[in-house]
Amino acid sequence: MLVQVLLFTILLGFIITVLLSPVFIPFLRRLKFGQSIRDEGPKSHQKKSGTPTMGGIMILAAGSAAALIMASKFSEITVEIYLLLLVTLGFGLLGFLDDFIKVVMKRNLGLTSKQKLLGQIIIAIIFYLIFKGTDRFTPEISIPGTEVSFNLGWLYIAVVIFWLVGFSNATNLTDGLDGLLSGTAAIAFGAFAVLAWNQSQFDVAIFSIAMAGAVLGFLVFNAHPAKVFMGDTGSLALGGALATVAMLTKLELLLVIIAGVFVIETLSVILQVISFKTTGKRIFKMSPLHHHYELVGWSEWRVVVTFWSVGFLFAVLGIYLEVWL
DSSP states (O other): OHHHHHHHHHHHHHHHHHHHHHHHHHHHHHTTOBOOOOTTSOGGGGGGTTOBOOTHHHHHHHHHHHHHHHHHHHSOOOHHHHHHHHHHHHHHHHHHHHHHHHHTSOOTTOSOHHHHHHHHHHHHHHHHHHHTTSTTOOOEEEOTTSSOEEEOGGGHHHHHHHHHHHHHHHHHHHTTSTTHHHHHHHHHHHHHHHHHHHTTOHHHHHHHHHHHHHHHHHHHHHSSSOSOOOHHHHHHHHHHHHHHHHHHTTOHHHHHHHTHHHHHHHHHHHHHHHHHHHHSOOSSSSSSHHHHHHHTTOOHHHHHHHHHHHHHHHHHHHHIIIIIO
């Protein structure tokens, strides 16, 4: 029965997004909510300037609606569902403000890094305070594939802040090519749906698969050549949602593996900055890593499919470590 529920949920999330898109994309275009392309990015991306952005609103609407509908019908709307929505929509709102400033107010950098960080930390602290009062809360983290765990006590709040801030920024960095983040995020959410189901956390499984369906529906219009971009509205929310799912299922460290593509993309930026500041030389032709492969001659579609494939392998590895070891 639960398999059918998950199938219906992913289908519902997919259908809602697909039905919203033909209405919402022209609406964004009429409002002239077009993407501004940074001058320092690959020159080939300049042709994407003006493509409607802030499409993440569709993902959040479809994923949230599908999760609430299916949870109320086949499970229950638990505190955990509300926590997932709190973080997802909270980070989505933060991303929306960033997008709004870029697109409407014509400030290409959007919110300042300090403003964005402050907003992320506030949401993380609110999440921690509510999560701490639930039955599923424990300040322990476990090492994947082992029975080793550590009780962090009050220091667990640092994990909450670091994971939410870190992974929301990691998905934001990954959102640089048509369909790249949509595909890799769908894979990661699908993996966590399996893991939450394995733990009998059916509410979290339903939310995860609803988000996977919503992102796949968005991918129909976001695949190359993209008709719409999700913007920070979507990318920040997806990272925050994944980090929250990992904490609710107590698979914090496993997220590093399942979301390995996002981690590698982030590390490429960090290494590039460190190398340039210390030696004056760049490790990659451009960071994040997906731009490096573009500049060595790979087509955009080849880069995206390769990264999807790597993301799928990471997801399989994560499920293997948790379920079969």
